Amino acid sequence: MQDIVLVSGLPRSGTSLMMQMLERGGIEVVSDQVRKPDEDNPRGYYELETVKSLAQDASWLPEVRGKAIKVISQLLFALPATESYAAIVMQRDLSEVLASQTAMLKRLGRTGGGHAETLQRAFVTHLEKLEKWLPAQSHIRSLQVQFTDALADPNEVARQLSQFLDRDLNTDSMAQAIDPSLYRNRTGS
DSSP states (O other), X not given: OOXXXXXXXXXXXXXXXXXXXXXXXTOOBOOOOOSOOOSSOTTOOOOOXXXXXXXXXXTTGGGGTTSEEEOOGGGGGGOOTTSOXXXXXXXXXXXXXXXXXXXXXXXXXXXXXXXHHHHHHHHHHHHHHHHHHGGGOTXXXXXXXXXXXXXXXXXXXHHHHHHHHTSOOOHHXXXXXXXXXXXXXXXXX
């Protein structure tokens, strides 16, 4: 049985970028294109609406074996142990995640998530829980990828992904998916 390839992380942590890399590498990505590209993600969000109800209905998961789907890290806990997963967990500086999320919500004319300090504490608590839980799951293999590493050395990250997924991926094309001009919410900026 082939692993389901999961791209996970906090919102605004680089999950769409990772989906682009995998797609360029030759992995079929599953996305419904309901959420259209916009100023915040000009290359698209690579989301699948069905994922949002994963805790209530996971019957569709066998259909995506061997393919890549994006699952925010908060939903990883809902994955049934009846499948096997290769999870690529994106990590990004929390101040950048919060800045990116705030900028996106502002462009949408919305506020959300409460105060930055409250949201940051909630994210830290969630990530600590995930860090303890994930290694104990025999049905999930995981690779942590730093967002800044993907930008700084995309060839190395592509090589690591190919090795982790045990697939002969087009690593040159994967590395070319990186567009540094889209890295807009940097620490200190």
